Amino acid sequence: MHRTGELYGHFETLEQQKDSAALGMWIFLVTEVLFFGGLFLTYTINRHAFSVAFGAASNTLDLKLGGGNTVVLILSSLTMAMAVWSAQVGKKQWVSIFLIATLGLGTIFLGVKVIEYKQKFDHHLIPGSSFDMRYHSEHPGPNDDPKEIAAEKEELEKAFAVDPDINAHAQLYFSLYFGMTGLHALHMIVGAGLLLWLIKGSFAGRYTPQYNTPVEIVGLYWHFVDIVWIYLFPLLYLIDRHQ
Amino acid sequence: MQSQVPLYPEQASNFAPHVDNLMLFITLICLFFAVAVTVAIIIFFFKYHRKKPDDVGVPIHGNMILEAAWMIVPLILAMAMFGWGAVVYVDYRRAPQDTLDIYVIGKQWMWKAQQPNGLKEINELHVPVGKDVRLILASEDVIHDFYVPAFRVKMDVVPGHYNTMWFRPTKAGRYHFFCSQYCGTNHAIMGGWVTVMEPSEYAAWLSGTSGSGGNPVVAGEKLFTEKACATCHVGAGVGRAPSLNGVYGAKVLLADGSTVIADEAYIRESILQPNAKIVAGYQPVMPTFQGQVTEEQILALTAYIKSLQSQPVPEKGSGVAPATEKK
């Protein structure tokens, strides 16, 4: 495939190339919506069927970490939008700066996610034979507030009284939790790779008001990944929250 | 001729003539269109065969009236098929009152049936001619499907759900039944015979061979005690749970204000997922019995609960009124 400047040989004009790229990304995002849609549907139906277990399981999530992450991700969308805007108006240094900021925020998000996953691991909340909803309240860590642990225990016992099979049903919750947030995190990692590639290009000054398609396309992708989280957060963290 | 390659299986239930008529109706319509299009193609094929190598056809781009006609006419015919099919289906899905209830359990790769008096059969099913029979279907493992071609009916047997199907046998005889939902290695031999008998013979058969199975009502009563159901579900309706007297077939008022008919599926759900539907006026305190009772035990419990029809229904909570009397 020969290439003249930024124009690939099979396109007639840069505009045609840009339109194709943008349309392609939009369609890709539509497929992503349906991809996550299957998971959302499975989650919703199970949430309805096992509301007690799912409620108890979602109460084990850390609202501060999740909420903080939401803010981080919204900020990263803002910096991404600024990067696109900078490219369009030709502020070349700002493109790099905003892209790096976006990458930084994305990395923070992933870091926090690792902390959350680690916590679930420590509390025996990974689906499998050692899964135990009671583990944390029975083996509190040194930094845990005994009052909170007692409250947690009480909540759990109430839930167990209603649904003795809570361990089985909460495993469903956590497999969906890890599946959905894991898939989201995978999208973030792919996005981080794309950002790195953009940053390299921006150092070379490739993005100009005439040619900034890659920044725009990756921007679309990044916003989409943020939006998925905006749906995941309330679904996984907030429903039935009572603390 | 017809005896060698018959075109349809024997008609042995109330549904069979309906389904066959429906088949005939749709076949005739389809045949009309198929023949019309085929004849047209064959005529055009010869009549307009290219005479000279550089000939071209007459440019006709379309005709709105024709297009409208062949959208509207098929639509009307399709709606007729839909309507007739819907009538038969709704009839099939809505069992009449006063049915003879037989429990059928599918498991890899056999069918177990239990007659109302507790008599158990394997890969056999005996039913009386002329009586509305309802099968209550449960599966112990994967999805099966109970299919009697001579009755023209089938229903999936889904683990975790109760499905019911009904029919009225119209002709005595022995007919194949099959599993028609693929269920693993021996799917093809998971079948047997339905024996349709004259009611008197059926009664004789039932009494003649009874005793081998144990009455499900008795078994259910025993379970009811063993599982300590009676500690809460006390008869007078003063316990922590609603009384079960006369609950079967009645409308039950739920905590969220809605009502539900207490049928087999409701009883089963209440045993396995007690909190799915809470009776108005009670707390969600009942533990689940998921994994602690087998499908057969649930059937026994259901049979016992169905038998509790003698005493009057207590006022509190258990809802509106008992339905019309079930046998």
Add this chain to the structure above:
Amino acid sequence: MSTTTLPAPVHKMPREDYLNATYGLRSWLLTTDHKRIALLYLGSVTVFFFIGGLFATMIRIHLLTPNGFLVTPETYNKLFTMHGVAMIFFFLIPSIPAVLGNFLIPLMIGAKDLAFPKLNLLSWYIYLVGGCFVLYSFGTGGLDTGWTFYTPLSSVYSNSAVTPAVIGIFINGFSSILTGLNFIVTIHTMRAPGMTWFRLPLFVWAHYATSLVMVLGTPVIAITLLLVGLERMFHLGFFNPALGGDPILFQHLFWFYSHPAVYIMILPSMGVISEIIPTFARKPIFGYSFIAGSSIAIAVIGFLVWAHHMFVTGESTYAALTFSFLSYLVAIPSAVKVFNWTSTLYQGSISWDTPMIYAFGFIGLFLIGGLTGLFLACLGLDIHIHDTYFVVAHFHYIMVGGAVMGYVGGLHFWWPKITGKLYPEVLARIAAVTLFVGFNLTFFPQFMLGYMGMPRRYHTYPPEFQVLNVLSTAGASILALGYLLPMLYLTWSMRYGRVAGPNPWPATGLEWKTASPPPTENFDVTPEVDWEPYDFRNRPDLGLAASGPLPAPAHGDD
């Protein structure tokens, strides 16, 4: 066949085309040329067709006697499962789009390539990786869940290699998605000057509709089968009732894709037929906009009918009524197509070339397949014929009678363009008729078997069903011959066939305005379109008798 003398090809020297532009394995495996990628697909889907066909042969031989004498029940179950998986996911779904669509869409709209050539190559590699997983599953224990993967059989009870198979189909899904995406973008943005939407060949319209289904449906089955895989590997309970899951949820998710997937198979084939018929009747297609619109209608309504696969699962009566009603609606656009094709023949100048024979065969088989769909959509009738051989016959009429007739017919129609050579005409007509006869003999008895009550997926059956089964097997052997013949003579013709010239039929599409085989860049100069589709009268370049407009008798819709 038409032996119109055409302006002889002017090239004395071996002209450079996409086949001889570069040489070596590398130049093929790393190509981004849509035409070469199409040929890569042609090779790989043929391999899967052979694998699936082999299984089918064994199935039919096994069913010669009521007790089956060829294989054990386990093996039989694996055979029909692997037949279904190989044929549906790795042959039928990619066949026309990835081979003919890939080759022709850029040529038909006057583009140099698809919008994303590298993505196109990536799709093929994804297909290969998915295919390898599935072959691995076939090779190590096989697969015995049925191609429908119903839970909890597939997720808990089956002892076969389910996990690699669902991973393979999951991966392969992305190949489908990327192909669909590529087509949609290409059709939107890469059309040559003058190629307006309503000048697009109907083949392109059909592929546009197909791509919509691919893009919207495939992600759902991908995630669903992934969940089945996870459920199996980690003992989770999404669809397992023993752990609180719902097996019916799986069926909803599965059919949400897999019903529209039928339209992925049949719509492109309808596109092929819509090209062949006007070409060999030498007149504009009747009701262009209705045929184009009906493709889109089928794609859209096709998404709303999935639960008609579940009428006897105990789904609510209201749901059943709704889905039955919607299923009848989808019959209308299909009927519109058949009526328009038939009307196109009226007052045509019809030749009996091989592609036209395939087109007639297609209409005949699709007619039966489509009409029997009306039986299955009928609620009252479905309670009897659901999951019997009636269903098997019905979907083979659509997916083999319809889709494969279209595919083979299309291969013949564009073979001169793809290879630059003509196939042996007489042999080809014999093969087309053989296919038609063999197909009907194989599958028509199965309708009767189904109504008699023989359930599908049975390795053994009551003796009263034997006569029809033997008939079916006899038909299958004729059918097999009908498939082998074209494979042999088409391969033969690549080397020994007569040189075709740019437009042997002649046909009106843009793809026939370039050399055969086309150069790598498709057109030496970007073409400009100033004619209406399928217009034989105002095209002096075709060298036909009439040029200059006739007083057209009927201009109904445009």
